[in-house]
Structures are given as C-alpha cells and as structure tokens.
Amino acid sequence: MHKKMIAAAVMxxxxxxxxxxxxxxxxxxxxxxRQFHTIVDYAFVAxxxxxxxxxxxxxxxxxxxxxxxxxxxxxxxxxxxxSQFEKMAxxxxxxxxxxxxxxxxxxxxxxxxxxxxxxxxxxYTNVKVYAEGYPDFKKRHAYASIGLEKLHSMxxxxxxxxxxxxxxxxxxxxxxIPSAIGIPETQFAAKRGMLPADKAGTTLVFYCxxxxxxxxxxxxxxxxxxxxxxxxxxxxxxxxxxxxxGASGTAVQAGEAEGAVDTDWFLKTIVENPSAxxxxxxxxxxxxxxxxxxxxxxxxxxxxxKNAADIPTDKPIVFTCSTGARAGEAYYLYMDxxxxxxxxxxxxxxxxxxxxxxxxxxxxx
Amino acid sequence: MNRNLIxxxxxxxxxxxxxxxxxxxxxxxxxxxxxxxxKNCRTCHNGAEAPDLSPxxxxxxxxxxxxxxxxxxxxxxxxxxxEKDLNDIFTYLxxxxxxxxxxxxxx
Numbered sequence: 001m002h003k004k005m006i007a008a009a010v011m012x013x014x015x016x017x018x019x020x021x022x023x024x025x026x027x028x029x030x031x032x033x034r035q036f037h038t039i040v041d042y043a044f045v046a047x048x049x050x051x052x053x054x055x056x057x058x059x060x061x062x063x064x065x066x067x068x069x070x071x072x073x074x075x076x077x078x079x080x081x082x083s084q085f086e087k088m089a090x091x092x093x094x095x096x097x098x099x100x101x102x103x104x105x106x107x108x109x110x111x112x113x114x115x116x117x118x119x120x121x122x123x124y125t126n127v128k129v130y131a132e133g134y135p136d137f138k139k140r141h142a143y144a145s146i147g148l149e150k151l152h153s154m155x156x157x158x159x160x161x162x163x164x165x166x167x168x169x170x171x172x173x174x175x176x177i178p179s180a181i182g183i184p185e186t187q188f189a190a191k192r193g194m195l196p197a198d199k200a201g202t203t204l205v206f207y208c209x210x211x212x213x214x215x216x217x218x219x220x221x222x223x224x225x226x227x228x229x230x231x232x233x234x235x236x237x238x239x240x241x242x243x244x245x246g247a248s249g250t251a252v253q254a255g256e257a258e259g260a261v262d263t264d265w266f267l268k269t270i271v272e273n274p275s276a277x278x279x280x281x282x283x284x285x286x287x288x289x290x291x292x293x294x295x296x297x298x299x300x301x302x303x304x305x306k307n308a309a310d311i312p313t314d315k316p317i318v319f320t321c322s323t324g325a326r327a328g329e330a331y332y333l334y335m336d337x338x339x340x341x342x343x344x345x346x347x348x349x350x351x352x353x354x355x356x357x358x359x360x361x362x363x364x365x
Numbered sequence: 366m367n368r369n370l371i372x373x374x375x376x377x378x379x380x381x382x383x384x385x386x387x388x389x390x391x392x393x394x395x396x397x398x399x400x401x402x403x404k405n406c407r408t409c410h411n412g413a414e415a416p417d418l419s420p421x422x423x424x425x426x427x428x429x430x431x432x433x434x435x436x437x438x439x440x441x442x443x444x445x446x447x448e449k450d451l452n453d454i455f456t457y458l459x460x461x462x463x464x465x466x467x468x469x470x471x472x
Contacts, residue, residue: 257396258394258396258397259396301403305403323467324396325395325396325399325461325467325469326399328395328396328397328399328400329396329399329400329403330400331396331400332396332397332399332400332401333400333403333404336400336404346396348396
C-alpha cells in the first residue's frame with residue numbers, strides 16, 4: 001500500500017515538474033541526445049564574450065566552420081567543430097581547470113554537449129554548455145563576430161553593408177580592407193555622422209588590428225547604442241585579411257566619374273602616404289620635366305600601350321596628366337588590356353605644375 | 366569556310382546597318398572615347414594609312430555634321446565599333462574640337 005502511494009507521489013512530482021518547467025521547454029521537447037550536466041545561460045556567457053579576452057577562459061563554437069561559424073559567432077569564441085574535436089583538441093587551453101564554454105545552434109543541437117563530454121574525458125574540470133547557443137546569443141547581444149570569408153563574400157556580392165576600420169587613421173591610410181572607411185575608435189562620437197542613415201537595413205562591420213585588438217568591439221557596442229540593429233565585428237581584422245586575401249590593402253576612395261579617384265583622397269594620400277599607390281604621370285617627358293608630383297613615375301600612354309605589363313600591380317594604380325584626358329585614356333587602355341584588374345584609377349582634375357614640383361589641383365567642372 | 370564567309374558578311378551588314386542608322390549622339394564618355402579612338406581609329410588614322418585626324422581639326426558643328434550620317438564617312442565600312450563606343454568616340458571628337466573650351470593639342 002505504502003509503496004504504491006510513494007510511487008504515485010513520485011510520479012505526481014515528476015508530472016508537476018514537467019509542467020512547471022520553462023515555457024521554452026515547448027521547443028526543446030526532451031532532445032534525443034544526452035544532455036551535458038552543467039548548463040549556463042546568456043548572462044553567464046556574456047561576461048566572458050568580450051575584450052580583452054580573459055585568461056583561462058575559452059568559448060568554443062562546436063558548429064561546422066563553414067558556413068556556420070564564419071557567418072556569425074559569439075565574440076572571442078574559437079571554432080572547434082565537434083566533428084574535428086579530437087584533431088583540434090590541442091587548441092584547448094593547457095590548464096585543465098580553465099573554464100570551457102561550449103555552444104552550438106541552440107537547444108536542438110547536440111554538438112556542444114558532445115564536445116563538452118569529450119573535454120571532460122580529457123580531464124577538463126570546469127566545463128559548461130551554453131545550451132541555448134548562438135540563436136539565443138544573437139537575439140540578446142549587441143553584436144556578433146564574423147569570419148573574413150563572410151566579409152569577402154559580402155564585398156564580392158555587393159551587399160548592403162558599411163565596413164569601418166576602427167584603428168587610428170594613419171594605420172587606415174597605410175593599408176586597409178577594400179571598401180572600408182576609417183572611423184578611429186577614439187573619434188567615434190565626433191565622426192558618427194559618417195555612418196549610414198538606415199539603422200535597421202544596413203549592416204555595420206567593424207574591424208581593427210586582429211584578435212588582440214579591442215577597438216572594433218568597443219565601436220560595435222557604441223554603434224548598437226546609437227540604434228544600429230545589425231552590427232558585426234570581423235575579429236581577424238586587417239592582419240587576417242592581409243594573410244588571407246593579399247596586401248593590396250589600400251582602400252582607394254573612388255570619385256564620381258567611372259574609374260576616377262576621389263580628388264581629395266588622392267591629394268591627401270600623395271602627401272601623407274605616397275608609397276600606398278603607384279602613381280603614373282602619362283604626360284610627355286618634356287611636360288614631366290617641367291614639374292610633376294614628387295612620387296610620380298613618367299610613362300606616356302604610348303608606352304603603357306606597349307609595356308602595360310611592366311606596371312607593378314601590388315598597389316593601387318593611379319594615372320594622372322594635366323587635365324584628365326590622357327589619364328582617362330590610360331585608364332581605359334589599361335582596363336582593356338587587363339579587364340579583371342582591380343584598384344586602377346585616374347585623376348579627373350586639371351593640374352598646374354611648377355618647376356619645383358609644387359602644384360595646384362582644380363576639380364573639373 | 367563558307368560559314369565563316371557568311372558570318373563575316375552578316376557582321377559587315379550588321380555593322381553597316383548599325384552605323385548608318387541615325388542615333389542619338391552626344392553625352393557619351395569622352396575619356397573612354399579617347400581610348401576607343403586610339404584603339405579603333407588611330408590604327409589607320411596615323412598619318413600613314415589614313416590622314417591624321419585630331420578632334421581639333423574640326424569645329425563642334427563640323428563634327429556633328431560629319432557624324433550626322435556615318436554611312437557617308439568613307440571608312441565606316443571598316444569600323445568594328447558598336448553604337449555605344451561610337452558615341453563615346455564622337456563625344457571625344459566633339460568635346461575637344463577646335464572651337465571647344467579645351468581643344469585637343471597633340472596626342
């Protein structure tokens with residue numbers, strides 16, 4: 001008799017617990033995999049998902065690297081896909097009491113639980129799973145991080161985004177990811193007018209000097225506070241970009257006409273950072289001798305027609321003359337020979353050179 | 366062989382047809398026109414095969430008259446440019462004509 005009553009009471013208690021459980025249990029419906037014993041929530045993870053990275057803490061993304069991790073991940077998280085856990089386990093911290101937080105695609109995703117068990121087997125003593133994972137984080141957090149592959153495809157497909165270099169301006173001028181504008185973190189408030197008006201529709205992507213740099217993270221938080229809804233950080237930053245996609249990093253600001261360089265950008269660059277571009281003056285040698293931009297090389301359009309391949313392509317190329325006419329001709333000539341050339345421009349402006357290589361530049365029209 | 370001939374003939378006919386048609390001239394890209402002129406016209410108009418021909422040889426009105434009916438330009442049968450390119454070339458010749466604000470100097 002008693003036994004029966006106890007059994008009934010236990011069953012009742014279980015039933016009650018099931019009902020009293022979180023509303024979210026509706027989605028989870030007892031997942032068909034073994035749950036990890038120590039589950040943490042957003043507030044716990046958010047304490048660690050920021051710069052500077054805390055020592056002896058690692059947030060681990062257990063989802064596949066492509067496309068999941070690359071498309072968006074928790075700031076500071078490292079990618080160790082569950083399928084490659086054993087192979088990549090050497091990336092885990094050496095100290096076995098380091099805090100490891102695993103996450104993946106939400107309550108229905110077993111990958112983080114699986115990885116957490118494996119980490120424990122390896123001897124790690126402070127292992128947690130953020131079971132609600134990336135979907136929950138993305139909903140709650142100011143911003144998420146993306147891989148450079150994602151940024152590259154956004155760039156190639158001409159998506160609606162604005163890329164912002166948060167480093168000091170001089171660094172930006174020395175070399176930046178194509179299409180970026182420079183808004184140093186320290187000048188964010190003063191220069192916020194450069195951000196797009198559409199706060200809901202435009203994705204803002206911030207970057208700076210790589211994984212150890214906090215400037216982009218700080219800027220992202222400020223942008224979110226201004227009301228921007230889609231804010232990302234490309235953590236690998238300019239060093240990562242240079243490694244992955246090459247150093248032709250100077251982001252030339254384009255002018256109004258097809259192929260034209262922005263005149264103000266050009267004038268600033270040849271003074272502050274002349275080595276960032278290959279500057280070719282296409283006028284005749286006699287004209288060149290009478291005065292030219294100090295950093296220019298002389299090569300007439302006829303010479304370019306014959307020896308275009310001699311022009312180095314490691315930096316953006318800018319053609320100039322005295323009115324824009326021959327420089328424009330050189331631009332179209334070059335593009336006709338190398339139709340897939342990028343970063344080739346000409347100066348659409350009228351220039352008076354003096355014999356001491358000083359100059360006055362007047363915009364055309 | 367025969368097929369090539371037909372293709373060539375068709376291409377010629379299409380070109381002749383296209384260029385002899387009157388089209389809205391002007392407002393092209395003079396910068397690109399200068400390059401297209403170098404590529405498609407200066408090959409002959411170099412003073413050897415055909416007379417040197419610079420924008421500054423004619424006035425803007427004269428260029429307009431010349432291009433009013435390109436079919437009458439003697440070499441137009443040899444042209445391989447499309448309508449858009451030809452308009453860029455015209456714009457270049459016209460914008461640097463001898464009575465333009467900035468007549469072309471030498472090259």
